[in-house]
Each structure stands twice: as structure tokens, then as C-alpha cells.
Amino acid sequence: MRIDSGTIEGGTGTDVEDVSAFRARAAEWLAATMPPAVPNRARGGDDSIAIWDRARELQRILHAGGFAGLVFPKQYGGQGLTVAHQRAFNELCGPYEMPLLLNVPSFTIMAATLLDFGTEEQKRRHIPAILRGDEVWVQFLSEPSGGSDLASARTRATRDGDHFVLNGAKVWSSAAFVADYAMILARTNWDVPKHRGLTMFIVQVHQPGITVNRIKQVDGSAEFCEEFFTDVVVPEADILGRENDGWTVATTLLAHEKNAVGGGSPYISGATALIERQDPIGELVELAGGPAALEDGHLAELVGEAIMLQEVRKHTIASVAARMARGEMQAPASAVLKLFDATSHMRTSDISVELAGSGAASNSGLAGRYLMRQARCLAGGSNEIQRNIISERVLGMPREAAADRDVPFRELGASRTSRA
Template identity: 45%
Template sequence: MTTEPTDTSPADTAPVESVEEFRARARTWIRANLQPLVTHAKTGVMRARLTDDEELAEVAREREIQRMLFDAKLAGICFPPAYGGLGLSPAHQRAFNEEITGFEYPSRIQAPTFSPCAAVLLEFGTEEQKLRHIPAILKGEEIWMQFLSEPGSGSDVASVTTSAVLEGDDWILNGSKIWTTGAWWSDWALCLARTNWDVSKHRGLTVFILPINQDGVDVQRIEMLNGNKEFCQEFLTDVRVPDSDRIGNVDDGWTVGTRWMFHERMLHNSPFVTMPSGWSYGGVDATFLVDVARDAGRLDDPRTRDLIGEGRVLDLVREALQTRISTGVRSRKLPDQSAAIGRLFAGLSSTRVTSMAFDISGSAGAAWAPDDGAIAEIGTDFLLRQTTCIGGGTTEIARNVISERVLGMPREAALDRDRAFRDVPRGGSARS
């Protein structure tokens, strides 16, 4: 099965429906069919706010909303019509994002299902794979996760040791993936595995797709210090994947993986993702800082007002930067690796705003009561603030990408670059 990457950017042809016509239609439908969100109902850094049953009920509701959007011809705005999308422009998606702000929306289905997973399928999948999965994704029938990081290779993605061995027409996968948010309620996975140990680490990789709920895939949840159990670790034991579920060429997974990580970093700017306007990576923004200051009784404090102002500036810069990067990449005035700039700013600004909220909360940051309003749980948010610089690709890797692939600085030295991966020293899980 040989596939060539295709351009996933929506066509520049004139849309059937103008942006303003689409906006008006979306606005009418949203207000007639969706519930307003409780202000800051999902604020915080991965807070454990739901029981398992409540979580599953929310997932079911988001699948339902996604199907409602599909039936109303409001889903897959920039996806090709051949796969159930509307084939409209990024401007249409931005208009929809603005109109859905303040209303419930299928948040869990956006990342990584729409980006990077569906984006990778569009770019590298076979026609049969796209016809089988993209419509199901747009209807909310399939929620996808990315099996990428491993216990022994987090930021160094190319060092994966999950193996895939060809047996007849099937591949047999063995290994472990980790830090997969929501794998316990998801359906399919995009999985990076090693198919060749006798070449350098970047050259012996292949990408596969596989259903999560099957024999041989054991999903174990990881409890964080605040009680959140969304992160998962998956153990793959003799998982059989047909060759028809391979993405791209054998041993050429790094070509797919590079674009995979591009789409991951482009989350905020992706034309495939529905995301309310002004959404903050990490769930804390300047508006919430006002609520924290109010409930902490510090709205009149000059330093608190300075912090709120700083938070607002970060919000404005983030939104402007996202637009600039998205426009630049689409017009090819910026290299696609410029997505790392947005990733870096999103992680650092979110960490900063979470730290400011902790500062404003005062002593309540260390001890609070459940009825303390916006200042409750700010302390655990502070302890978990660095997760926004780790999940979705670390900010340290983003710095490397910016320096080497955007600014053209010399590459970082790597002793394993030209060595067969079999001969690269590793930890206790090294392959003999």
C-alpha cells in the first residue's frame, strides 16, 4: 500500500455559502439547539470535577452534539465534501467558532480526533481509510486518540520501542504507550510503531490505526495528584493490525509523524477544529482572573489589577499570534513548523496566568473550602501548571523546532543519528 501525502488545506474556490450567510445560519441553529455554558464551568488545569458516570454521560452528550452538527450541515466545515464535510474555508470555521462561544460544544472530540488524527488521515490515508473513518468522525461515531508517547520516550518521539512485526497480511504490535488523555472512553488510535531496528531511529518507523476496544489492548488509568484520572497508559500485547490499516509506507513513519506533530501544534489554528473564540490552553484566562480577584476580595488591590491587565494582554497576544501563524502557514509565507511558535506561547502564557491566579488567591491558594467560588482549587491548578508545557508536545521541543527549522540555527548534536536503532544504548527495556 503506497500513499502520497495530499494537501489538506481547503480549496480556495468561492464557497457556495458566504461567510456571513453561514454565520447567520450557525447563529440561529446554535441558539435554538445548544445550551449556554455555565461561566468557567470547565476552568482549571485538568480538574477532577466529574465521577466516571458523569464523564461518560458528558462524552455521550458530546457525541450527540457532534451528530446534531453533522445533520445540520455544520460539521466538518473545512473537510472535503467527498468525506462528509462542507468544503468551506477557514474563515467559515472562524465564524462558527465565534458564534459557538458561550455554548456547549463537543470539546473532547476536537483534539486529538479532528487534529491531529483526522488531519493525518486526510493527508496520508488511503481513499478507503478516509471513506471509512472521516464520515464516522464527523458524525461523532468515532473518537480517536494518539498512541505516541512511551514510558521510555516522551519528547524523543522517534525513539519509540513499540514493535510491529509483519506476519502474513497482518502486523503484530507489542509495547506500551502512555499519557493518552481519555483513552478509556475512546474508539480508535493512531499509533506509531517500530518496524525496522537495523536503521537509524527516524527511518524504521511506521504508522498504524487500530480500534482501542479489542483483545490485546489493556488501558490503565493514571491518577494525578488532584485525583484526575484522564491520562492513561496502554499495554499492547500481540495486537493484530491488518496491513490495510497502515498509514503511509513501511519504515517511512517519520514522514507521517512530522506532519502528525505539525497538526498537533496547530490545534489552536487548525481549520478542522471547532474551538470557541478566546479559548485558553489550560482553562485559565484573564476573565477568570477577575472572578478570582472578586472572590478573594482583592479587586481594588493595585497589584491585582496589574496582574489582571497582564492576563488580558496575554489573551490578546495569543489570539493575534494564532491568527498570524494560521494565515502565514496557509499562504506559505511562514514554514509549517512555525506552528511551534504558537505551541510555545500557549504553554508559557497558560502557566503564567495560572501562576497569577495563585498569586491573587492569597492564602486560599493553600487552603480553601468547596464554596469559596473561583478561588477553590487554585492551589492544585498551580501545582499542575506545568502540564500545559508538556501535553501536546513539550515547550522544550517547540524551542528546538523554532531554532532549527524556523530560524535555521545549527542542529543539536545527536550521537544516535546515524546508528542502527538496535545499537543505540537504552534503559532496561532495550531490545536485545
């Protein structure tokens, strides 16, 4: 189930349960088993360990009921069902408390990339554990010197017989403090151009030689982390993909990420976007101060604009996903979803605050989302980088000049190109 060819497929096969029968079975099971949804962040934000423990607990319940990893192959602990089953399931999940935190990056990015590049042993070891909620994963990609120019990673992995020795630093790693495993991009060859000397490794996060520090953010939370690696020993069996071919793994991982963040990933489980699992019109009207407030034409226009953005987002996801599935669009098209998600979320946050007026300051959920809206324009690659990908790799426009493309990495200074 890989998307490097531009195709996103769900499980297939003739013995797959009919979607409407599955929907009825899932509806009954959810109503009998899952607890009701809790308000957003009611448990203390993504930076509390309790919320992650709760997500693992909920995932174990889903797993025991046969509703974990619906589109993952059965041999790796999934249910071998199709994207249509997953969609039907997601539509039912709104009223229930679900382990949504595990979607990004564990299911939609990390398990998906393991499926694409893992050895049989790596897949059998990790994917079932991820789907059981036993393993939470994190990506160690960005570095203090910059995240957009990912191919200039300076964290080094030096071969020593049948293992590598890892040294360097990573930053902006979401929730590394609770993660069990990471994929880390490290330089293994300094004598070739930057894209050709990287290797992706699997590492256990909490082990001697790895220091994980939490970073306090503007909203007071501390979900981001920075890590320092000092002589960490990584067996060669923990290479993901091939030695010095880490860029291939990284670009596929990033396509999964753009799909996940943009809302098009087939691996997303549960109703993820707040606006999708609640009543969007009702929520906006309530923010404005109730139906009577819409007699003010400007406020009514703002509500209309927010609903229009939500509709366009929904149809853009459906259109791009369908065209990718038919092979008419390739993996870089996920940048369209990512960019639209970021820009429309930005605008919707601004609209929500304008609708709420001075009440926005005392609405902690709204204020938190407002403060984090810029993050969406950076996470998984900035808006500028998505625009570069769309122009160069979707529309076929000329490539951005890059003086460092064919130069051995060792000979480069601090030159920068793009996270593409």
C-alpha cells in the first residue's frame, strides 16, 4: 500500500465484508463499547502524559474489538479492509472518545512508511505493536540548522562493522517525550551530493546516549522536543530502506505526512477535524452570539466564508485522493492538500476570532487554536515549500536554482534549498 507511485489503495480482495454490513456492525460495537467524546483538550492538552496513556488505552479497546488498523494488511495486525470501510468507520466515530492522537504520526506516517520500506522482520515487529497502541512513534527529521532543507541534515551515523554510531541533534519533534520509537534521518556518506548520502534508521527513543528535552511553547504547552545524540549504537538491521538511500524513504514519508495533515490519508482512524465531528454551522453561529447576530451582514458573510472553505477542503481532498488512486496525480500532489489545509485553517481561525469578538480571549479552546494556527503552515513543510513542490512537481514549472545539487556534501557551507 504505497503512494510513491501516486496510488493510494485500500485493502482489496473478494472476501472483504460488504461496507454496509461493516457499517452496521461497527455502529453497534461503538455504541456498546466506546465512551462518549470529551470536549477538545479537556484532559489537559497534548503535552500531558495522561492524554497519551488514555489514547493507548482506547486503542487497545479498538484493537480487541477488531477495529484497529482497518486498512492495514492482516499479516501485520490490521483488518485488511478498504478505504471505503475506513471512511464508513470514521463517519460513525464523532460521538465517541477516540485515540486521535495516535493518527499523526504513528498510523498515518510512520506505520505507512514502515509498510512501504520495512523488512519483513521490521514490519512484523512494529506495525502490530503500533496498531495495538503499544508503540508510539516520532519523526526525527528537522535539525537546529533548519527543517526546510532537510537533505542538508548534519546528524551523522558512522559505520563501525555491523552497526552505526549516531551523533548530532534534532529539534521540533512532536511528542518525543512519550514516544517509544523514531525514524531518524542521518548522514552516512559526506563525499556525495547531499540527497545521496543519507540513511533512515529506526531508533528506540529512550536509551543511553539520547537526551530528550521538552520545549515550552507560546501557549504554555510543552509538546515539542529537542534531542541530542551521543555515540548511540544502531545495528545495521535497523536501517529502513537501503543505506545511503534515506532520501527515497524521507520523500515517501513526507508525502504520507502531507496526505495526513491535508486530510487525505487512507490510514486516518476516527473523525479527526473538529469541524467534521461537530456541527460546523451551529458552532460558528454560537461563536457569533446566536442566530440573531447573523442579521449583521458582515458576520453572516464570515460564517458563509468559513463554511465555503470547509466545503472546498472536503471536495479538494476527495478530488485529489480519487485522481491519485487512478494514477492521474502523483505523490507530490499531496502538497495541494497540505497547502489548502494550512491556508484555510489560518483563515477559519481568524474568522472564528472575529466572530467571537472580545469573547475570544476567554474561550481557551478557540484561543489555543488561534495561537497554533501558524504552526499548521510549518508542520510537515512550510507553505512556501508546498508552493515550490506544486509549481515544480505538479505543474512542471522550472526547478528552483540549487547550486549545491551536484556538489559533495563535505564541500558545502551552510547553503539551503528546499524540503521537497
